[in-house]
Amino acid sequence: MWLTVVPGAPVEDLASALIDIPSVSGDERAIIDQIEAVLRGVPHLEVLRLGNALVARTSLGRAERVIVAGHVDTVPIKDNVPSTRSEDGQWIIGRGSVDMKCGIAVQLALAVELSAPTRDVTWVFYDQEEIEEPRNGLGRIARERPELLEGDFAILGEPTSAVIEGGCNGTLRVDVTVHGKAAHSARAWKGVNAIHGVAHLLVALEAHPPEDIEVDGLTYREGMNAVGIMGGIAGNIIPDVCTVTINYRFSPAWTIDEAKARVERLITTSFEASQAPAGQSVTWKYTDEAAAARPGLDAPMAIAFADAVAATGASAPRAKFGWTDVARFGQLGIPAVNYGPGDPEKAHSDDERCPIDDVRRCHAALRDWLSAPIS
Amino acid sequence: MWLTVVPGAPVEDLASALIDIPSVSGDERAIIDQIEAVLRGVPHLEVLRLGNALVARTSLGRAERVIVAGHVDTVPIKDNVPSTRSEDGQWIIGRGSVDMKCGIAVQLALAVELSAPTRDVTWVFYDQEEIEEPRNGLGRIARERPELLEGDFAILGEPTSAVIEGGCNGTLRVDVTVHGKAAHSARAWKGVNAIHGVAHLLVALEAHPPEDIEVDGLTYREGMNAVGIMGGIAGNIIPDVCTVTINYRFSPAWTIDEAKARVERLITTSFEASQAPAGQSVTWKYTDEAAAARPGLDAPMAIAFADAVAATGASAPRAKFGWTDVARFGQLGIPAVNYGPGDPEKAHSDDERCPIDDVRRCHAALRDWLSAPIS
Numbered sequence: 001m002w003l004t005v006v007p008g009a010p011v012e013d014l015a016s017a018l019i020d021i022p023s024v025s026g027d028e029r030a031i032i033d034q035i036e037a038v039l040r041g042v043p044h045l046e047v048l049r050l051g052n053a054l055v056a057r058t059s060l061g062r063a064e065r066v067i068v069a070g071h072v073d074t075v076p077i078k079d080n081v082p083s084t085r086s087e088d089g090q091w092i093i094g095r096g097s098v099d100m101k102c103g104i105a106v107q108l109a110l111a112v113e114l115s116a117p118t119r120d121v122t123w124v125f126y127d128q129e130e131i132e133e134p135r136n137g138l139g140r141i142a143r144e145r146p147e148l149l150e151g152d153f154a155i156l157g158e159p160t161s162a163v164i165e166g167g168c169n170g171t172l173r174v175d176v177t178v179h180g181k182a183a184h185s186a187r188a189w190k191g192v193n194a195i196h197g198v199a200h201l202l203v204a205l206e207a208h209p210p211e212d213i214e215v216d217g218l219t220y221r222e223g224m225n226a227v228g229i230m231g232g233i234a235g236n237i238i239p240d241v242c243t244v245t246i247n248y249r250f251s252p253a254w255t256i257d258e259a260k261a262r263v264e265r266l267i268t269t270s271f272e273a274s275q276a277p278a279g280q281s282v283t284w285k286y287t288d289e290a291a292a293a294r295p296g297l298d299a300p301m302a303i304a305f306a307d308a309v310a311a312t313g314a315s316a317p318r319a320k321f322g323w324t325d326v327a328r329f330g331q332l333g334i335p336a337v338n339y340g341p342g343d344p345e346k347a348h349s350d351d352e353r354c355p356i357d358d359v360r361r362c363h364a365a366l367r368d369w370l371s372a373p374i375s
Numbered sequence: 376m377w378l379t380v381v382p383g384a385p386v387e388d389l390a391s392a393l394i395d396i397p398s399v400s401g402d403e404r405a406i407i408d409q410i411e412a413v414l415r416g417v418p419h420l421e422v423l424r425l426g427n428a429l430v431a432r433t434s435l436g437r438a439e440r441v442i443v444a445g446h447v448d449t450v451p452i453k454d455n456v457p458s459t460r461s462e463d464g465q466w467i468i469g470r471g472s473v474d475m476k477c478g479i480a481v482q483l484a485l486a487v488e489l490s491a492p493t494r495d496v497t498w499v500f501y502d503q504e505e506i507e508e509p510r511n512g513l514g515r516i517a518r519e520r521p522e523l524l525e526g527d528f529a530i531l532g533e534p535t536s537a538v539i540e541g542g543c544n545g546t547l548r549v550d551v552t553v554h555g556k557a558a559h560s561a562r563a564w565k566g567v568n569a570i571h572g573v574a575h576l577l578v579a580l581e582a583h584p585p586e587d588i589e590v591d592g593l594t595y596r597e598g599m600n601a602v603g604i605m606g607g608i609a610g611n612i613i614p615d616v617c618t619v620t621i622n623y624r625f626s627p628a629w630t631i632d633e634a635k636a637r638v639e640r641l642i643t644t645s646f647e648a649s650q651a652p653a654g655q656s657v658t659w660k661y662t663d664e665a666a667a668a669r670p671g672l673d674a675p676m677a678i679a680f681a682d683a684v685a686a687t688g689a690s691a692p693r694a695k696f697g698w699t700d701v702a703r704f705g706q707l708g709i710p711a712v713n714y715g716p717g718d719p720e721k722a723h724s725d726d727e728r729c730p731i732d733d734v735r736r737c738h739a740a741l742r743d744w745l746s747a748p749i750s
Binding site: 028168172173183185186187188189190193195196197198199200203205206210221224225226227228229230231232233234235236237239240242244245249284287288321322323345 | 455544546548559560561562563564565568570571572573574575577578580581585596600601602603604605606607608609611612613614617618622624662663665696697698720
């Protein structure tokens, strides 16, 4: 059965139909085939397919161009496809409802419905967002066809409960390894215990509060946390290696290098304070890094969009804590915000569910903004 | 080729021959077959086989009976079988040279050579000492045929550099688990980080010095160490579980229960001191326990044996730090000591090697003591 998009039909029904096409990361061919078939039937759009990503554009010669982007993949299904509705009729329930097929429904409906938007629009549907960064479909387009992402402003339909969330925190992961000296545990004093060696680093992390940092009027909450620890090879051996993986979620106040300097300061200070025994040494290695994105809410298009969203009764823009692909637009020099239906804290949960009201409000706000004359 | 034991031949040559029969734990059939064939050819011995263990006894009606025991298995081979000799001719090199085929050579040579020892002797060759405790061959004999281990004194040929090492430390292993609350690391403050939760336990372990405790005139050095740590499931998840494995090597001053109380005091004190956050809890579970053994050097036979060893120029008896099967004899009420060739710190190393002089001295001391009239 092929997906159909009827202009003016309830957008939540399109959301349900999209959820009902499984599209776990790496397995997006079927859903992209369906979306492609819809878009190719729309006369006002030029459609390009790049692997399992689609770029559909209007070319009306408008003064401004906005990019509206969303990923079609989901995390693995947990008996929650096909979708259902809550008894009270207020929720769409199922894998991807929040992250982010309701957002995809909004952008697909509007791509069909808006034959003459007041701003030219580049609609982007991409793959593999939920897995390792090098496979990300938006990143692939940015590398291989950056001209397709040219624009003045970008909206990423990640779940924000239909409120504008500006920018995003960056993220670093660093493996901190303490090296000691192995020994039989019956003669522990002949070794240097690498697990004991991480004690003061963990104390420093435990004592490090989440910091609130204001950037362009929004408050970003940071977090520096051990997310992994591993040490020891046998129950009778003093371990000579222990590795702590630290994840630092940092505000857009800092570049990646500044963020590294901050985490390294915590590391070195903790070891200096701990009077490390002779024979102990510490090394670290970054395993992941992604820049933060500033909110971009001072751009004229962002101000106009914020007004349109405010008109739906949404609360004021706020900071995005998680890292999202808005950072890719930031790196291309394009102001970008997150705006989509659903509570991000319900994303990936077994009970993933999205309020139908969010879907309708996002659809209305984007439609109204893209239909209004540019002031 | 079958093993032969020629009375009076250099005992180190027998040691080399024993090393050259691979016998990694669980794979002792070949070496036990060979030793059994030798022992069955000795008229003064009664030989019993129990699985891959052998008990060979004299029954001369002597006033005293001594048990001389050793395990025939080794840890895995690392390109170090067959055995070699060092260029200077002073070392036997190869897997098991220290732990404990040179000791096995001493006891096998003497089992053949001593047709009329002044004390009745029970020679025990057993399997599976280097692996998990329930498979230990000496433990199996103690459970199934305890009467075979009756005696007044026991000598275990574990490596001691040819010095009597009395008793042994006990050992406990306990998994201490901190339970927190998972959260996405972009909103770390919604979780309770279980890795951070072990910080003060590690500080307490790091600050806990190895204690020297005197028992029956020998000094036992204890050790309480983290030997393993594991926590974290993904690079973007605040971990809800972190487990630290503690190994406590405790002196024979303490029973197992007393040792548990000591390690639990350290655990609970460290968590009380750390002002654990709401939502954090701690549990622990013992995964291994083995009692310590008192030195037993006040037994009359032990005193006589110590005199015989002293006559070889060996240093005074000292405490055994590692746990050994002497503790099994302790539990049977039989005083027992460790006495064998080789430096225990070279056991299990890739360069495992035993001084030939140690082998000869152990052979001579045991032979002389078992040949001397009982005073």
